[in-house]
Amino acid sequence: xxxxxxxxxxxxxxxxxxxxxxxxxxxxxxxxxxxxxxxxxxxxxxxxxxxxxxxxxxxxxxxxxxxxxxxxxxxxxxxxxxxxxxxxxxxxxxxxxxxxxxxxxxxxxxxxxxxxxxxxxxxxxxxxxxxxxxxxxxxxxxxxxxxxxxxxxxxxxxxxxxxxxxxxxxxxxxxxxxxxxxxxxxxxxxxxxxxxxxxxxxxxxxxxxxxxxxxxxxxxxxxxxxxxxxxxxxxxxxxxxxxxxxxxxxxxxxxxxxxxxxxxxxxxxxxxxxxxxxxxxxxxxxxxxxxxxxxxxxxxxxxxxxxxxxxxxxxxxxxxxxxxxxxxxxxxxxxxxxxxxxxxxxxxxxxxxxxxxxxxxxxxxxxxxxxxxxxxxxxxxxxxxxxxxxxxxxxxxxxxxxxxxxxxxxxxxxxxxxxxxxxxxxxxxxxxxxxxxxxxxxxxxxxxxxxxxxxxxxxxxxxxxxxxxxxxxxxxxxxxxxxxxxxxxxxxxxxxxxxxxxxxxxxxxxxxxxxxxxxxxxxxxxxxxxxxxxxxxxxxxxxxxxxxxxxxxxxxxxxxxxxxxxxxxxxxxxxxxxxxxxxxxxxxxxxxxxxxxxxxxxxxxxxxx
DNA sequence: ATAGGGTTAG
Numbered sequence: 001x002x003x004x005x006x007x008x009x010x011x012x013x014x015x016x017x018x019x020x021x022x023x024x025x026x027x028x029x030x031x032x033x034x035x036x037x038x039x040x041x042x043x044x045x046x047x048x049x050x051x052x053x054x055x056x057x058x059x060x061x062x063x064x065x066x067x068x069x070x071x072x073x074x075x076x077x078x079x080x081x082x083x084x085x086x087x088x089x090x091x092x093x094x095x096x097x098x099x100x101x102x103x104x105x106x107x108x109x110x111x112x113x114x115x116x117x118x119x120x121x122x123x124x125x126x127x128x129x130x131x132x133x134x135x136x137x138x139x140x141x142x143x144x145x146x147x148x149x150x151x152x153x154x155x156x157x158x159x160x161x162x163x164x165x166x167x168x169x170x171x172x173x174x175x176x177x178x179x180x181x182x183x184x185x186x187x188x189x190x191x192x193x194x195x196x197x198x199x200x201x202x203x204x205x206x207x208x209x210x211x212x213x214x215x216x217x218x219x220x221x222x223x224x225x226x227x228x229x230x231x232x233x234x235x236x237x238x239x240x241x242x243x244x245x246x247x248x249x250x251x252x253x254x255x256x257x258x259x260x261x262x263x264x265x266x267x268x269x270x271x272x273x274x275x276x277x278x279x280x281x282x283x284x285x286x287x288x289x290x291x292x293x294x295x296x297x298x299x300x301x302x303x304x305x306x307x308x309x310x311x312x313x314x315x316x317x318x319x320x321x322x323x324x325x326x327x328x329x330x331x332x333x334x335x336x337x338x339x340x341x342x343x344x345x346x347x348x349x350x351x352x353x354x355x356x357x358x359x360x361x362x363x364x365x366x367x368x369x370x371x372x373x374x375x376x377x378x379x380x381x382x383x384x385x386x387x388x389x390x391x392x393x394x395x396x397x398x399x400x401x402x403x404x405x406x407x408x409x410x411x412x413x414x415x416x417x418x419x420x421x422x423x424x425x426x427x428x429x430x431x432x433x434x435x436x437x438x439x440x441x442x443x444x445x446x447x448x449x450x451x452x453x454x455x456x457x458x459x460x461x462x463x464x465x466x467x468x469x470x471x472x473x474x475x476x477x478x479x480x481x482x483x484x485x486x487x488x489x490x491x492x493x494x495x496x497x498x499x500x501x502x503x504x505x506x507x508x509x510x511x512x513x514x515x516x517x518x519x520x521x522x523x524x525x526x527x528x529x530x531x532x533x534x535x536x537x538x539x540x541x542x543x544x545x546x547x548x549x550x551x552x553x554x555x556x557x558x559x560x561x562x563x564x565x566x567x568x569x570x571x572x573x574x575x576x577x578x579x580x581x582x583x584x585x586x587x588x589x590x591x592x593x594x595x596x597x598x599x600x601x602x603x604x605x606x607x608x609x
Numbered sequence: 610a611t612a613g614g615g616t617t618a619g
Contacts, residue, residue, distance in 0.1 A: 196610085199610095200610075203610095227610080228610055229610090230610090231610040231611075232610055234610090234611095235610065235611070238611095261610095261611095262611080263610055263611045264610090264611085265611090266610095266611040266612075267610080267611050268611095269611090270611065270612065273612095299611090300612090301611060301612055302611090302612090304612050304613085305611080305612055307612095308612070308613075308614095335613095335614090336612060336613060336614075337612095339613075339614060339615095340612085340613080340614085343614080343615075369614075370614090370615090371613080371614040371615055372614085372615095374614085374615045374616075375614085375615065377615095377616095378615065378616070381616095404615090405616080406614095406615045406616045407615085407616085408616085409615085409616040409617065410615075410616050410617095411616095412616085412617095413616065413617060439616090439617095440617080441616055441617040442616085442617080443617090444616090444617040444618075445616080445617055447617095448617075448618080474617090475618080476617055476618045476619095477617085477618090478618095479617095479618045479619075480617080480618060483618075483619085509618095509619090510619095511618075511619050512618095512619095514619090515618095515619080546619095
């Protein structure tokens with residue numbers, strides 16, 4: 001009963017749309033009248049045409065139809081109730097070689113006859129081809145046509161459902177989303193299959209706002225979400241750090257009687273691992289416990305996520321504990337496991353252990369990849385063990401691996417940072433010779449290297465070369481330049497670069513603003529520094545602890561201790577907890593000069609009272 | 610449907 005009600009109301013809805021577009025209606029009306037009211041005026045013999053199509057006698061058909069248009073024949077075939085597969089065959093033949101006009105109306109009618117005859121695989125192929133041909137038919141024109149030229153509501157729903165899927169499969173997610181949305185306007189029912197595909201594509205494109213919309217719409221339209229739908233949505237939310245919302249979806253799924261599985265838990269654990277901030281690994285660990293308590297067995301992937309998380313949290317010891325636990329449970333560590341651990345050890349400066357682990361994986365028959373070696377090379381570079389790094393670099397091809405841009409960048413950066421200009425340039429040339437294209441990071445290393453040697457001209461040359469090669473400056477390029485200018489006592493020039501970032505669609509990070517404020521503070525221009533703080537807040541970046549540290553220090557340097565205290569209070573009111581740097585500034589610059597802290601940590605100037 | 614590759618800045 002409910003279903004009946006909802007479909008009749010959508011018919012009304014569809015009708016309302018038609019009335020808004022009378023011009024389309026008239027065209028449709030004319031074409032129908034001219035053909036079906038005057039069948040005697042046809043200049044061809046329909047049964048003969050059908051027969052010729054069935055036998056694929058195309059040249060005969062062409063001769064026979066020479067006075068009729070493609071469109072007329074198609075309409076006639078459909079109206080006569082011919083086998084839709086025959087009509088489709090004729091359509092494809094005509095479209096392929098006969099230079100016929102693209103016509104959305106006839107396309108829709110053909111689809112409807114296929115849909116009524118339940119020729120689903122043919123429809124899928126047809127729609128796939130239709131979407132791939134990339135004709136400029138708007139989604140709305142397709143919907144208008146469909147709703148006008150048939151009263152078979154279910155047939156249309158199936159077409160629309162397949163259309164969404166075809167769009168998504170051919171990476172036209174925007175059109176897929178639009179079709180999804182319009183399907184709601186017209187009341188066409190979509191399957192969870194195409195909704196899931198759409199959700200998945202939106203997650204891949206980081207359009208999480210749309211993911212949330214589709215998810216909510218599915219409920220509203222009573223499209224039953226399944227385990228996949230929930231997991232995809234959870235993944236999308238985790239990807240952008242909306243862990244609380246992701247957990248709400250877990251509650252949703254439970255309420256709908258869908259039990260979270262290992263993928264659900266892995267996704268949430270991964271979400272916490274990627275989340276910045278303290279205690280994130282603790283939360284990830286808590287989910288692991290919850291999962292076990294719910295009788296969901298952790299998999300190799302679960303452990304890999306945790307191991308990588310702990311490594312990135314600079315807690316290799318905890319990562320190894322997880323590694324042990326993993327093996328205790330009889331799970332076999334794989335390449336990902338070892339790569340994460342090796343990278344963790346390298347970042348921790350434990351190069352012998354990292355190499356040992358590499359040997360161990362070789363012994364287990366796991367072949368290290370280029371990323372494994374990149375981690376090792378980078379590890380040696382960070383410890384200034386350039387000889388060892390170079391040795392690994394030179395031996396990579398012997399191991400059947402190919403150096404990539406990251407391999408080169410790691411070593412190149414190390415050369416730049418250790419004043420080995422010649423080696424750096426040689427490497428830059430070598431990568432070009434070997435066909436490894438330098439990227440923006442490569443140039444960032446070279447630019448930074450030149451600037452740190454005070455060679456502004458060379459830096460400018462690299463910047464120009466980079467742009468000449470079609471590479472765009474990124475946030476890091478700007479950070480490097482802004483930093484250098486501030487150190488040079490040129491914060492005004494640096495701020496011009498900040499402005500430039502916006503024109504290039506780059507959004508400066510907190511540190512960029514903080515660097516600039518520091519630049520102004522150093523030259524005593526507190527007003528400019530404060531203006532920057534206002535500006536960053538306007539641009540949606542909240543002042544952080546580092547921001548306040550820079551400003552408080554700036555005020556202290558000018559002996560404006562009362563103003564510094566105002567900023568300190570503001571920081572505390574915002575719930576920002578002073579760190580070690582704050583404390584050092586406050587201790588030396590304020591407490592030693594007459595300020596005394598009260599029980600809440602606020603400072604009071606006793607010398608003035 | 611879930612991991613992940615690693616480089617540049619700070």
